[in-house]
Amino acid sequence: MGYTKVETVINPVDLLADKARALSLIWWMARLRSRCEKATASLLKEMGMNFFLPVLDILKVSTKGRKNVYQLPLYPGHIFIAGEKDIESRSRLFKYIVNILPVENNGDLVNRLITVWKLIQSERSMHAENDTPHGQVVRVESGPLDGIEGILVCDCKAG
Numbered sequence: 001m002g003y004t005k006v007e008t009v010i011n012p013v014d015l016l017a018d019k020a021r022a023l024s025l026i027w028w029m030a031r032l033r034s035r036c037e038k039a040t041a042s043l044l045k046e047m048g049m050n051f052f053l054p055v056l057d058i059l060k061v062s063t064k065g066r067k068n069v070y071q072l073p074l075y076p077g078h079i080f081i082a083g084e085k086d087i088e089s090r091s092r093l094f095k096y097i098v099n100i101l102p103v104e105n106n107g108d109l110v111n112r113l114i115t116v117w118k119l120i121q122s123e124r125s126m127h128a129e130n131d132t133p134h135g136q137v138v139r140v141e142s143g144p145l146d147g148i149e150g151i152l153v154c155d156c157k158a159g
Contacts, residue, residue, distance in 0.1 A: 009041045009053040015082065016052065016117040022110045025050065025082040027103040036096035037073045043094055050082040054116050080113060115148050 016022050032040055037053055044051045054074040061067050081087055081100070103109045139149045 009038065009051075009055060010117075011041075011045045011049070011051055015050055016110075016114050019110065019114060022082070022114070023106060025106075026085060026087065027106050027109055028081045028083075028087055028100050029103055029109075030079050030081055030100045031098045032077050032079060033096050033098060034077065037077070037079060038071070040079055040094055040096045043096075044079070044081065047090070049087065049090070052080040052082070052113055052117075054120060074116070080109070115150075118148060 010016070030040070037055075041051060041053045055071040056074055058070045058072055059067060060070060087100075137149060140146055
C-alpha cells in the first residue's frame, strides 16, 4: 500500500484561504464514531456548516494487479467544525458525533490547519537531506511551502 496524494473535504472551499477570517470563527473538534468521518462531512455540508476533514488517498494493488484508491482520514475519528456559538447544539443532531469540544486556542489550531491545507494544496511530496536525523524539527526555507514546519519521520519503505 502506498500513498498517492493528499486530498481534503472542506466546506466552504476557501475556509482556510483567509487566515483572518478563519481566526474570527469559533472552532470545535468533534470526535466521531468509527468510520463516520465522510458521512458526517456530507451532513455538515448539506446544513451549510463550515468544516475541515483532511483525507489521504491510499493506493492498494490487489494480488490480481487491480488498483483501488481508498480515502482515509488524516485524523481518524475527528472533524474540525467552524462557525458561531450555536454549532455545538446544531451538530449534536448527528448520530455520528460522540462528543464535541471547543478549541481553547483557535490561533494555534488555525495555524496548524492552514499548514495542513497548504501541504494538501501543493500536491508535493517532501524529501529531507540525507544527514537530517529522524525526529528532528524541520522547516521549509524556500518555494511555495516556505515557512512550514514539521517533524521528520522515517519512511521505511522509501529505501
